[in-house]
Amino acid sequence: MNQPAPVAIVTGAASGIGEATAKLLAERGYRVAVADLREEAAERVASALRVDGRDALAVAVDVADEAQVQRMVAQVVEHWQRLDVLVNSAGLESAKPFLDISLDEFRRVIDVNTAGTWLCCQQAIPQMLKQGSGAIVNVSSIAGQKGGGLLGTAAYATSKGAVIALTKSLAREFAKAGIRVNAVAPAFTLTDFVRRQLDTKPEGFVDTIYAATPMGRGAQPREIAAVIAFLASNDASFVTGHVYNADGGTAI
Numbered sequence: 001m002n003q004p005a006p007v008a009i010v011t012g013a014a015s016g017i018g019e020a021t022a023k024l025l026a027e028r029g030y031r032v033a034v035a036d037l038r039e040e041a042a043e044r045v046a047s048a049l050r051v052d053g054r055d056a057l058a059v060a061v062d063v064a065d066e067a068q069v070q071r072m073v074a075q076v077v078e079h080w081q082r083l084d085v086l087v088n089s090a091g092l093e094s095a096k097p098f099l100d101i102s103l104d105e106f107r108r109v110i111d112v113n114t115a116g117t118w119l120c121c122q123q124a125i126p127q128m129l130k131q132g133s134g135a136i137v138n139v140s141s142i143a144g145q146k147g148g149g150l151l152g153t154a155a156y157a158t159s160k161g162a163v164i165a166l167t168k169s170l171a172r173e174f175a176k177a178g179i180r181v182n183a184v185a186p187a188f189t190l191t192d193f194v195r196r197q198l199d200t201k202p203e204g205f206v207d208t209i210y211a212a213t214p215m216g217r218g219a220q221p222r223e224i225a226a227v228i229a230f231l232a233s234n235d236a237s238f239v240t241g242h243v244y245n246a247d248g249g250t251a252i
């Protein structure tokens with residue numbers, strides 16, 4: 001009997017790493033929910049996938065809002081009757097130095113990057129438990145491993161370090177239930193996220209980052225998507241609780 005095409009939710013899929021991941025998974029035969037705060041942009045990505053003959057659905061969601069996350073998962077399961085993969089790519093940057101960031105700003109970064117990932121996992125896992133399998137890939141950051149660096153600073157690094165602890169905890173808790181949970185830790189990746197930060201930096205700043213990267217360049221979003229797609233796939237069937245650096249050698 002033919003297996004049904006796997007279903008993936010990708011959050012933050014209207015742009016950058018999430019968008020590249022949604023496209024790559026769709027090319028590999030997944031049915032993809034393009035979930036994002038920016039509804040029109042998500043619809044644009046989903047429509048382009050449908051024009052290419054893929055099965056895609058745009059879903060408006062603020063990952064920091066529990067009711068909206070619940071609705072997102074319900075909508076996807078109602079539409080396709082299953083959920084095989086969750087990619088948590090929605091995220092916010094915070095480039096301010098520690099002494100300048102207010103508690104409210106810190107909380108918003110944690111709400112989206114950490115609590116958002118937490119909520120999406122919490123709502124997706126019950127469906128994966130029913131199916132007896134599933135794969136989650138959380139997008140952390142090299143800043144979550146090394147601490148805030150040239151771009152992401154303390155609030156951002158704290159939010160992404162917590163994502164790594166969450167990833168390992170869930171991997172352990174749900175391993176026997178057939179659910180794998182991994183994280184990818186990208187370094188500098190050329191997306192809107194990074195362009196917004198570079199706008200506020202002096203000229204030549206990007207050269208400083210490249211100089212700190214053994215490969216001497218930033219990543220294309222597709223290069224991060226390829227690692228996410230591997231971790232989500234059955235090729236990674238014995239891999240769980242792992243944080244995969246996709247960083248041009250930055251962590252060496």
Ligand SMILES: NC(=O)c1ccc[n+]([C@@H]2O[C@H](COP(=O)([O-])OP(=O)(O)OC[C@H]3O[C@@H](n4cnc5c(N)ncnc54)[C@H](O)[C@@H]3O)[C@@H](O)[C@H]2O)c1
Pocket residue numbers: 011012013014015016017018035036037038061062063064088089090091092093112116139140141142185186187188189190191192193194
């Ligand atoms: N670009 C980098 O250099 C880099 C490096 C390491 C980690 N990351 C991480 O990769 C992930 C994706 O970043 P990107 O570079 O593709 O950024 P991006 O800004 O291009 O895309 C992020 C997407 O998330 C969406 N989003 C933001 N808040 C949301 C919310 N509350 N609910 C739902 N969607 C929301 C945005 O609308 C946007 O479409 C983020 O988690 C980021 O922290 C990026």
